[in-house]
Amino acid sequence: MSVPALYDAAGPRGRRRIAAGSAVGVAVIGALLALAAARLAGKGAFDAELWRVLTRGDVQRLLGRGLLATLQAAGIAMALSIGLGALLAVGRLSRRDWVARPAGAWVQLFRGLPLLLLIFFVFLGLPRLGLDVPTRRALIIGLTLYNSAVIGEIFRAGILSLPRGQTEAAFAIGLGRGQTLRLILLPQAVRRMLPALVSQLVTLLKDTSLGFVIGYTELLRNGRSGVEFLGGRYSIPIYTGIAVAYIAVNASLSATARLLDRSTRRRYGRAVQRTLADEAA
């Protein structure tokens, strides 16, 4: 919902004031940008030679390999998190305490911890138990522990958002609890939570960049290696290129989420909203 109620359609004086505000706004924002640009230009940050580094074949291959590794780790972690998240949601909704409690504890615990710490738990901890974990596996397991908890809550919210009448009607025609969940609740819940799920997947993709910390050669790590090899002044074009790549991939995923949200709301009622906190984390 927007806030049209905050102000009237402007009259002549209001329009003049808005025009004046626009001019001042453009001037202030423009001045800030110009200041930053002047500072950067003073350091030669806009030299064509500097930015041509992005057209070099070896740099492109390095960043391309990194992007591929990022997408691979993200893809595997997404599939695992969705599967585990569905189990956790069903588990938390179970009538049996010995199922519901551990599932609830899993969600509370892993949502309350920083993802980076979870990744280090896996990366430094599992080898102590005699398990071999390469960096990619450590990253994927860490991402899955965290995101399964968040996605589990999205699934659960989706199921709980359905009107009680759905469950009651299913019981009335003689379906069991399992059948009700599988045949009646899940198909409707999936549609309601799809937008929230897709935007959580955007967050997961962003978080693969933590792989850089444990040395997984994803997009960011490869960019850093490139800058270390070429020299610090190339950090501006290379990190800008990386940011643009992330923004392009994520913005297209987000656009998909918005489209889904709109069609979901039209056909299946209000979609489940994800909290800002989950998005920020």
Place this chain on the structure above:
Amino acid sequence: MDAVTANLDQYWRGFLTTLELTALSSALALAAGTVLAAMRVSPVPPLRAAGTAYVEIVRNTPLTVVFFFVVFVLPQVDIRLGFFVFAVIAVSAYHAAFFCEAVRSGINAVAAGQAEAARSIGLTFAQSLRLVILPQAFRTVIPPLISVVIALAKNTSIAAAFGTVELTAVGIRLANANGDAVLPLLGGIALCYLVITLPAGWLAGALERRVAFVS
């Protein structure tokens, strides 16, 4: 367990650094986020566009990449500050977008009749925002703001990779120094985070139930 008790002083210092980083960044990001939210609901198109652009760019960029820009790119233009200050800048710049969205959704949650009534008694846009909308918006917005602070507290762990010795950095350091006690050492760190995040989460939940508008 001995490895944990022998290093309690390091845990304490890490815990304090995490708290400091969280408090400073939350204050800065909340201030910046409120300004961004005001820009996004204002009738002035360039301000709206600038606010929206900032939020959309930051939302789709990993915090790690924001850290890269602050820690590696700022020194290229001769801005050299301590690691802790860099961490505060990166964490605040990233979370300002989320505070903005929390405040904006609070503004949107205030019933349209409130704004209409404010206008009809002759208040200007700034007056109706300051005297009528924001005081009510802050009521509904407190639980989501707390949740963003929780997320921020967890995200300060990324500063560990950029030279700030907070909780996670202490954990990694101790784990590398005491290979035989990795799990208890990191478990202690996890406990420290839960001491911050779980009560804050319960507080947000309790407040949410209290201030919820009956619909």
